[in-house]
Amino acid sequence: MSTGAPAPTDVLFAPLKIRSLELPNRIVMSPMTRERCPRGIPGPDVAAYYRRRAEGGTGLIITEGVAIDHPSAVDSPNVPRLHTAEARDGWRAVVDAVHAAGGKIVPQLWHVGPLWGAMAGVDPSVAPMRPSGLWGRPGHTYYPKDYIDRASLPTAAMTDDDIDGVIAAFARSARHAMQSGFDGIALHGGHGYLLDSFLWSATNRRDDHWGGDTERRTRFPAAVVRAIRQEIGPHMPIFFRFSQHKQQDYRARIADTPEELAVALNALVDAGVDVLDASVRRFDAPAFEGSPRSLAGWAKHLTGVPAMAVGSVGLGATLQESMGQGHSGTHDNIPELLRRLACGEFDLAGIGRMHLADPALTRRLRDAGPLPAFDRQLHQLPLH
Template sequence: MMSLNEKTAARSREPLYQPLTVRGMTVRNRIVMAPMTRGFSPAGAPGPDVAAYYARRAEGDCGLIVTEGVAVDHPAALGDAGLDEKDVPYMAGDAVLAGWRNVVDAVHAADCRIVAQLWHQGVLRKPGTGPSPDVASVSPSGVWGPLGRQSSIAPESIPADPQVGDPMTEAQIEEASDAFVRCARNAIAVGFDGIALHGGHGYLIDNFLWEGTNKRDDRWGGDRARRGAFAVEIVRRIRAAIGEEYPIFFRFSQWKQQDFRATLADTPEELAEVLRPLADAGVDVFDASVRYFNKAAFEGSPLSLAGWAKALTGKCSMAVGGIGINQGVYDTAKTMAAVDNVELLLDRFERGEFDFVAVGRAMLGDAQWARKARSGEAIRAFDATADIRTLT
């Protein structure tokens, strides 16, 4: 059996370390730090420790960082996230923005680019929590989602009745949209290289996209085109607000935290109905969130979800899910360990299936992952307890 160094010598990994320009942003390589909620920003403001945390990944030869989910300044955007919600970062307020400016400067000093992922929890916000506990949670139809499905939500947090609130009014939809646009402007003002939108996993934007949470029959709901109108409107308005220089990333997922087996689309044609309007509105990179990056998305083709996103839209795409680690998110069947699956990445990358490779838990475990994966050095394994509870 070949050692890691022998495998690296046998097949060059340099294709993953070539630069790429998307609009006005040029990255030195295709290795991305994936967004991962951490909760180390007291009162929403990232401090020097957070700046150092991101800088370590930048110094480890990562080409691009997508931040953890950053709450937009809508009163119902943030609640209990499985961490202390007081420590999840925001993207508004002088002290908060000063903290992000320090993060951006530290990352740029290491010749790495960074984009801010804007986030609204939507129906998954736990009522009575967050910075505005008296404000009701919002979602398109006030529907939590179907009950009795395989879920990542703790049983005590799953409602007894799927109807958990009222449908959003036109005014509430406008307020939420405004918050995304304001925070996109804020992010660009402090030096971020682009904007990422969290449109997956059962949060607000995804609440509109998914028929399990969107039961509306007006212009914001119905078929896929109307269910996608909220996301398209946010992208369109952000593009107008930040101009043509900055890329927009869009994370989407088939699965939801309420239902692991949920789908936005069951065929490539249906997926095109979701993604093409977003591409037309201004999305440059589709971040296809799956648990295993190399799993086929639809029967009859080996293409992954990221591969289909690129094929259907002509835009860049990003692979994520189990890179550098032997488990998908939420798997418990086997002991977690670091693995070298870069060869599997290269098989797909060199066919043009995706443009970026997003590494999550493996890069939490070893800030030097990008450099070591290139050179064949041993990589420190991710510790599911220590690495989540500390800023490594």
């Protein structure tokens, strides 16, 4: 006989509305670069890949990073684009497939900024976009030394025309996303890429309107958000991924205190961000000394808007750690995820690699089944 007590996983399956976006649960497929779009065009295999996650019950899919309409946005030719008619047709097929399966999907708009050239060879005539011409402070990183040596050479700092051009490119790409039927917009503002490189003091040494203290360093990403909000109108949600760590240095930080973080995040929210996607290596790691609160928890606490936690959900090794060993192993940290969701520390659970291991991950979590094992060679490389 049922006691009427809620199931432990009920908190994962509570609906959430963000502007016009109505989600049936709190499970989000986190963005993962796949490089399976030749010439930037998603094909039927990409549509089937995302459709399977929607069929599996995932509340929201955030796509892999999608290059904005700018020459140095992304160096790999196999990363998807939005600004050609063929690419938009491809994405329309993806969106239609996800919607037909009852899912919701938003694209993650991406400009790699200082990290231009990390994925593929590049045209030397195309200048990377860097706030102050700096790649960043090399530290704990998984990039090879030969790339770091090349990338560390200073380049020209972005001009005001460069900045205006990139803001316009983000807005155009948001318009293209709406034309393709997406349910909102996500922005990659972490990991040392372009938006994040303005936030990080090691890459932004400007002394003009776009650099200086935390408030001034946030002006460029906030300007991008405002341009997108103006383009897409008041009904569609905007997600913003941010991080402390950088690809250049996993120990880097944009904020040493909650007060510093509040300055940046509230400026983004004031510009039009609806959900803060806090990217960390482990979702439950304390963000600042003296408190067990996670980065996602601080984001919600400081701004009052919904926050998403992401980082090694269900896994024993972070993505970087798994690169050396080939597999991540399972780690049942789901009870801790549920506990933090239940107490309102954050609102959404971003899950990446576990969605590769099992497209029906959401059903598995609802049924309290065993977690799937993620194997990098088996699950990361092919689309399945």
